[in-house]
Structure formats: structure tokens, C-alpha cells
Amino acid sequence: MVEKSxxxxxxxxxxAPNPLDRESSKAEARHGVxxxxxxxxxxxxxxxxxxxxxxxxxxxxxxxxxxDPSGPEVGEASRAAVTAQALREGTWxxxxxxxxxxxxxxADIMKRWTQDQTLxxxxxxxxxxFPLAMAFGNRPWEGELxxxxxxxxxxxxxxxxxxxxxxxxxxxxxxxxxxxxxxxSNEEPVIGTVPHRTTPSALHAEMVKSTSFSxxxxxxxxxxxxxxxxxxxxxxxxxx
Numbered sequence: 001m002v003e004k005s006x007x008x009x010x011x012x013x014x015x016a017p018n019p020l021d022r023e024s025s026k027a028e029a030r031h032g033v034x035x036x037x038x039x040x041x042x043x044x045x046x047x048x049x050x051x052x053x054x055x056x057x058x059x060x061x062x063x064x065x066x067x068d069p070s071g072p073e074v075g076e077a078s079r080a081a082v083t084a085q086a087l088r089e090g091t092w093x094x095x096x097x098x099x100x101x102x103x104x105x106x107a108d109i110m111k112r113w114t115q116d117q118t119l120x121x122x123x124x125x126x127x128x129x130f131p132l133a134m135a136f137g138n139r140p141w142e143g144e145l146x147x148x149x150x151x152x153x154x155x156x157x158x159x160x161x162x163x164x165x166x167x168x169x170x171x172x173x174x175x176x177x178x179x180x181x182x183x184x185s186n187e188e189p190v191i192g193t194v195p196h197r198t199t200p201s202a203l204h205a206e207m208v209k210s211t212s213f214s215x216x217x218x219x220x221x222x223x224x225x226x227x228x229x230x231x232x233x234x235x236x237x238x239x240x
Contacts, residue, residue, distance in 0.1 A: 002217035010103020011062035024202040028048035075114035078188040082119040094216040122167025156180035
């Protein structure tokens, strides 16, 4: 186990149901549709998901800098809100960026997108990743990356990015924050998936395979009065 103090800005946090977590059965039910969809993708496109778990149900980004102890801990898109807030109850796997400056830039972009709570989460958008990833894979096809990078560079400077005009979801917004940071730095993307085709499990696989991130370890956030629910990232009943 590691502590929050071991994280740096831009660290990617991935959550999955854990039998030790409070109300785990309810959390499993909330994420069941995502786990089932990802399990199909794991079987059909195993090369895209090597090293990841189909049960990975949510993603967030660590924002807090050691010099700003009062700032929000994470930026995330969940069924509750697209917001910057404290890291919620559960067991998380943390991956830190090797390039700390790029990680800080991604965290600053994520904070811009989430702190004012102007964006909306859309379950329908998250569920659309499954047929798209099944048909096209989660990596860019020829000619797709350059326009994505151009848009990402523009999105970095606004609190209402173009990719979220019709809502967004957890792994998409994390992947987009790094795509924007890489575009501003004129660097190749450090996350190699297309954001709108990136499921939580696909992001997990990227973290495992990437030389641009290293696994920090497991963080367990215990229940508290303020954190009385595990992340409810994907609930098909709330689709709009």
C-alpha cells in the first residue's frame, strides 16, 4: 500500500470492485455492465488489453501538488458529476508519469475542465466505446491522430473542450488531458489510445504497457462520512 503523499500531479488512478471495500456488492452491480462489455473486448481484441483487468471500472487523475495542500485531490467524470474533489472510497491502482512536467500540465488542464463543474457526464457516451472499440480498436488509424492533436491543443485552453460538447466519461477525459498536454508540448501522445474509444480497462492496459508511466502501487481510501459511496462511474439506468 502507498499513501496519497506518494502521488504526483498527473498520476492516473484506476478503481475496480474489491471485496474488502464497503458495500462492494453494490459497487459491483453498478459496474457490472462495464465489466461485461470489457470482458467481451478482452476476448475479441486481447492485444489491446494485455495486462489489464476487465473489472477496472473507473479512472481519475491526481491533481494536488505538495505545495498546494488546500487544492482538490482528483479530477474525474462520474455519474455524480464531472468535478475536482477528494479521492473517494475504494481501492485504487496508481500510475505516475515519468515526465513530471508533462504530468503537471495534464493535471492543470484537467483542473480547468473539472473545477467549475461546467461539463456533464453521459453514460450513453461511455457505453458507445464498446461498439467503437470492437469495430475500430482503441488505437488511431491512419490519418486520425493529427486532427485529434490539433483539436486537443485548442481544448487545453478552455473550460468547455470540444470533445465534451455532448458529455464525457471517466477514461475519455483522462486520456484527453494527456493528449492536450502532449499536443501543447509538441510531443508524441504518452497515452496511445483514441480517447473516445478508451474504456477504463483500455486505459489500464496503456498504463501497464507504457514506458511513460510507472506503477506507484495500491491506495486504499477507507469509508468516511464525506465519502459514503464508491465511484458510480457507469450506470446504464442513468443514460441520457
